Amino acid sequence: MTKFFEIYGQMLLRAIITHLEYVAISVSVGFVIGLALGILLSRIPKWSTFIMPLVSIFQTIPGIVFIGVLFLYLGMKPITVIIALSVYAMFPVLKNTYTGILEVDEGLKEAAKGCGMSQFQSLFRVELPLAFPNVIAGLRLATIYTVSWAVLAAMIGLGGLGDFIYQGVSANDNTLIIAGAIPAAVIAVALGALIDRLQKLVTPRGMRRGAAQ
Amino acid sequence: MTFKLFSEHLLIVVAAEVLALAVGLPLGVLCYFSPKARKPILWVVDVLQTIPALALLGIIMVLAGAGKQTVIIGIALYSLLPIVQNTNLGLLQVDPGVKEAACGMGMGRMYRLIHVEFPLAFPVVFTGVRIAAVNAVGSAVFAAFVGGGGIGTAIYKAIRIQNMNMLMQGTATLMAIAIALDLSMGWVEARIKRGHSSMKKAPARRN
Numbered sequence: 107m108t109k110f111f112e113i114y115g116q117m118l119l120r121a122i123i124t125h126l127e128y129v130a131i132s133v134s135v136g137f138v139i140g141l142a143l144g145i146l147l148s149r150i151p152k153w154s155t156f157i158m159p160l161v162s163i164f165q166t167i168p169g170i171v172f173i174g175v176l177f178l179y180l181g182m183k184p185i186t187v188i189i190a191l192s193v194y195a196m197f198p199v200l201k202n203t204y205t206g207i208l209e210v211d212e213g214l215k216e217a218a219k220g221c222g223m224s225q226f227q228s229l230f231r232v233e234l235p236l237a238f239p240n241v242i243a244g245l246r247l248a249t250i251y252t253v254s255w256a257v258l259a260a261m262i263g264l265g266g267l268g269d270f271i272y273q274g275v276s277a278n279d280n281t282l283i284i285a286g287a288i289p290a291a292v293i294a295v296a297l298g299a300l301i302d303r304l305q306k307l308v309t310p311r312g313m314r315r316g317a318a319q
Numbered sequence: 320m321t322f323k324l325f326s327e328h329l330l331i332v333v334a335a336e337v338l339a340l341a342v343g344l345p346l347g348v349l350c351y352f353s354p355k356a357r358k359p360i361l362w363v364v365d366v367l368q369t370i371p372a373l374a375l376l377g378i379i380m381v382l383a384g385a386g387k388q389t390v391i392i393g394i395a396l397y398s399l400l401p402i403v404q405n406t407n408l409g410l411l412q413v414d415p416g417v418k419e420a421a422c423g424m425g426m427g428r429m430y431r432l433i434h435v436e437f438p439l440a441f442p443v444v445f446t447g448v449r450i451a452a453v454n455a456v457g458s459a460v461f462a463a464f465v466g467g468g469g470i471g472t473a474i475y476k477a478i479r480i481q482n483m484n485m486l487m488q489g490t491a492t493l494m495a496i497a498i499a500l501d502l503s504m505g506w507v508e509a510r511i512k513r514g515h516s517s518m519k520k521a522p523a524r525r526n
Contacts, residue, residue, distance in 0.1 A: 166497050168457045170471075171490045174478035178486070254371035261478070271377045275465065280381045287374035294369045 110281060118270070122289055125266040128256040129297070132188050133249050136195025140248070141241065143196070144203025145229070154204065165197050169255040177262045187259040194255060195248040202244030206237030239309045246301040253294040257286075267293075325492065327387075328469035331462055332455045335391045339398035339451060346399070347406020347444075348432065357407065364399040372397070372461050380465050390467035394458050398451035405447025409440030442512045449504040456497040 111118075147154040173190045180186045210233045218228040234241075260268025270286025273279070346364075350357040367375070376393045383389045413436050421435040437444075463471030470493050477485035 163494070163498075166453075166457065166494055167490060168460045168474075168493065170460055170478075171474060171486065171493075174474065174486055175483075177478065178481055178483055250369050254373075257371050257373045261475075268373060271373050275377065275380065275385075283377040283381055287371075287377040290374040291370040291378075294371055294374075295366055298369045 110285070114270075114282075114285060118285060118289070121265060121267050121269055121286070122293070125253070125256050125290070125293065128184075128187055128191060128259060128266060129249065129252045129293075132191035132252050132256075133195045133245070135188070135192040136197075136248055136252075137199050137245055139192070140196040140199030140244070141203050144200045144241075145207065145234070147200070147204050148207040148233075151208075158201070158204070161197055161200065165194075169194055169251075170258050170261065173255070173258050173262065182262055182264065184264055186262065187256070187264050191252050191255055195252050198247035198251070199241065199244040202240045202247075203237065206240030207233050209240070210236045235310050236313070239305055239313065242301060242305040242308055246298060246305070249297050249301060250294050253290065253297060257290055324468065324470050324473055327467075328456075328459055328462075328471075328493075328496070331387060331390050331394065331459045331467060331469055332452060334387075335394035335455055335459075336398060336448065336452050338391060338395040339402055340448065342395065343399045343402030344406055344444075347403045348410070350403065350407040351410040360403065361407070364403050367396050368400045372458055373464065376461055376465050385466040387462070387467045389465045390459065390462040390469075393461075394455045397458055398455055401447040401450040401454075402444070403447075405443050405450075406440065409443030409447075410436055412443065413439045442508065445504075445508055445511060449501070449508060452504065453497055453501045456493065456500060460493065 147157060169190065172193070173187065176186045176190050180189070207229075214232060214236070215228060218232040223231060256266050257268035257271060259266045260272045267286045267290045270282050271290075272286075274282030274284075274286060346360055350360050372393070375396065376389060379393050379396075380389045383392060410432075417435060417439065418431070421431045426435065459469050460471035460474060462469040463475045470489050473485060474489040474493075477483075477489060
């Protein structure tokens with residue numbers, strides 16, 4: 107065990123950092139774009155009737171294919187992975203923002219209007235806060251997917267924990283596989299738990315314990 | 320895109336779903352029977368789905384060796400969450416009045432489960448299987464990575480030799496399978512649900 111860390115310790119640490127970098131950057135980019143597009147689409151329901159099914163179909167393309175296609179066009183650069191992961195991180199956030207806002211009780215929107223709120227005030231003071239738990243659920247999905255797909259970065263030679271798994275599989279070296287797989291699993295589970303916490307924090311007080319709805 | 324890869328892919332998906340059902344249904348029922356067991360079981364299947372696909376496959380490969388069995392076990396583990404969750408949910412949603420009526424007729428616990436509760440919960444369970452199966456088509460791509468064959472083999476190869484045509488063919492086949500599976504299972508689901516509601520509305524006709 108100690109011998110393993112002597113040889114691979116540095117490499118493993120670097121792989122974990124690369125992995126986290128991919129996840130942090132892509133999820134931030136995807137979250138911002140997804141949130142913005144989700145809000146936008148909820149304002150123009152006419153467009154969304156055909157954009158949402160398109161999003162669903164696009165989402166069925168496996169991440170590996172998308173990374174592969176971008177790789178053929180953009181070449182072996184970190185930006186290839188970041189673009190692919192950001193696009194995939196965007197979808198769940200976009201979907202959840204959109205459905206979250208649409209699911210807000212009509213009565214509450216009407217009440218906001220009746221209080222004299224403008225469109226913007228109604229969106230930012232009433233609809234978004236109520237939709238936020240949903241948005242964070244999207245963020246959780248996006249994060250977990252991204253951790254999972256960042257492993258694929260190694261397939262086009264761009265590091266991360268996937269490097270260990272790939273090398274381990276091709277060299278039939280179980281230690282290497284485990285060295286890549288366990289941290290990847292731990293990162294995914296830990297980030298998921300962290301976001302669950304966050305979700306509890308952002309749930310408006312009236313909605314906790316299912317008071318509203 | 321050869322037929323061999325295509326059928327291998329389907330075989331992996333079907334085998335994984337059968338295995339997932341064999342494990343997931345009893346677990347779902349256990350969740351329903353014992354609220355104490357529910358929390359840990361649902362937590363474990365949720366964590367299983369959180370683990371990155373390649374990491375999970377890697378870990379299983381260490382234990383089960385390279386080949387189809389590794390992928391089938393991995394995808395079955397992934398499929399557990401929707402199956403267990405929906406089995407539990409479907410059973411919980413059965414009308415309490417119906418359960419009580421069954422109880423009042425003197426049915427035992429298992430008899431009630433098999434003859435009353437499970438049939439009524441079946442549409443919800445089926446939805447879970449559908450979600451699991453459609454997801455499995457995508458995850459089965461990783462089979463190539465642990466030597467399990469399937470369409471993933473073509474996709475990996477296409478990326479390695481930078482052949483866009485082959486990559487597109489593989490992807491299109493994959494999406495076609497996923498969409499066909501989703502639509503056909505959705506159709507079956509709608510029929511089952513319709514059957515259920517007509518049974519509820521006109522019980523007198525069945526004698």
